[in-house]
Amino acid sequence: MYVITGGGTGGHLAIAKVLATVLKKQKQPVIYIGSLQGQDRVWFEKNDLFDSVYFLNTTGVVDKKGAFFIKAIVLQIRAILKVRAIFKTHKIHTVISVGGFSAGPASIAAILSGKRFFIHEQNAIKGKLNQMLTPFAKNIFGSFEDKSKQFLKTPYPVRQEFFLESRVRKKVRTILFLGGSQGAVAINEFALNVAQDLILRGYKIIHQCGSRDFERMKQEYIRMELFGKIDLFDFSSNIITKISAADLCICRAGASSVWELAANGLPCIYVPYPYAAGNHQYYNALFFENKKLGFIVEQHNLTQKKVFGLLDEMEADLENISRGLQNSIQKNGAEIIIKKIMEK
Template sequence: MFAITGGGTGGHLAIAKALAEEITLQGHKAIYIGSNIGQDKIWFEHSPLFEQRYFLDSTGVVNKKGIDKIFAINKQIKAAWVCRKIFKKHQVKCVISVGGFSAGGASMGAILCQIPLFIHEQNAVKGKLNEILTPFAKAIFGSFQNSSKNFIHTSYPVRQEFFSHSRVRTEIKHLLFLGGSQGAKAINDFAIQIAQEILNRGIKITHQCGTRDYERTKHAYEMLGILDKIDLFAFDNHLVARLASADICIARAGASSLWEMSANGVIGVFIPYPYAAKDHQYYNALAFTQEGLGILMRESQIDTQKVYEFLEFLQQDGNLAQKSQLLIDKITPNGAKEIIQHITSLVPCFSH
């Protein structure tokens, strides 16, 4: 029996889901251990992927101070003791942490019970919990470079549909702005600022602006007289088709978004979320842009001219097709399969 733990945000939970699907495909079973706050319950409370689902009373520690930090640590310790009983009940043979504060209790419980602990680090910079747990982990999986001795490089677990709709872009006909489900005001403001010029260049615009910023963004396009020329929407759970129709994307730099774009062959203009832990979105994007696969701008340093110049560069001498192909070559399907196969080869009860 596998135990998958971690979550809090969609990026972590998407990895948990991909791994659970692969575990099922390989004929094994899994339980899930998360938190009763965050998005864990929304994703997995009724998921048939798991034999059982546990949502413990835990919370983040890193951003807490004083007495709140002590209470948070105490909750994590209590969760670890609860997990010991869970592991015994289900005869858990290994624990996979996908990161986030939800993973704290089960990860510590695995160490206490001497159950092999495996970590998936989705970002270019290790999260605080993963940093603490690294010396105790049997292996750490990731798709960005990592200097840990027990690191194993694998492809990022991206849903097959992003590969299925993959294509090499040869010209820029369609630009997609992605602000996330909650919206990213800086990206929305930037879209409003350059929309007219983009349309003048004969490029179609699709813009996901988030639910909180929809009315303001809509009004801004109305004032510019171009609302009827913009495919504006608040949020869409099925972004594959929209990404597949785009030729370039202006977005944040969460790991899942970066690798989904890579699988699809879409080059990006990245504006990382400035308050991400350890500035990890910046370093995620940097790993791509240092290879010439997109451009990176701080939210406080958005430069319209830099974007126009990048568009012009891509439209010259087959540059767009070259970059798009390099992105596709950067990732292979079945990242989750690679990870589970590594684990089953490293844990004796699975390898025999």
């Protein structure tokens, strides 16, 4: 039986979901081990994808100090002991980590118990936990570059829906501001600053502002007399439809996001979250900018003049950028990863 572990954020959990989907299609039993913290329970507590799910009382360790660090370590140790019992109950032979602090107990228990252990690293800069566990993994899978001797470069495991709804953009008619379900305040503020001018230039606007900022954004757009002219939403269970309707996206640069948008062929202006660990969002976006498949605007440079200049530049080459994004990723990333794991 397989274990998939890790989470905390939607990016990690999206990987867990798509890998579990492939295992289930191949009639392989799989359980999930995550944390009571983060988004793990929201994603998988009532999901029938796994044979069993476990949510442990853990928190991150690397960002803690003093008494909080000691408490986090104690919680991790207790969770490791629980995981070893879970392994015996389910006769686990393979553990796949998708990263995030949720992955700590099951990953360490796998190493201590001699289970086959694999890592999927989402980002261009490896997370702290994955850095520490890399020497013990049979393979590290990733879509960026890595110098680890166990590293295997594989297509990013994106849900098939992003490919099915993909299209080549030839002209910018609709612009999507994508802040994720949690929102991105800097992107929200920028959207407010430029919305009137974008509409005057003839563009339609779709704006995901996040649940925490929705009421404020709604009131601001009402005040500006733009509310009925903009597709404003906080969360959508059918986000792919919103993405497919857009011709250009202004967004953060989390790993799942950049590859999902690439699979859909949607050109982007990336605004990396400046406080991400190891500045990994910047390096995720840099991978695409270096291939001339998008542009980076760092948050402190997020101005109308800068973005409008890039918008004009991207419109001139939009079709090539869109096709290049589609060609940068294969459709069967999850299947390739699972196949390599099963062959080991």
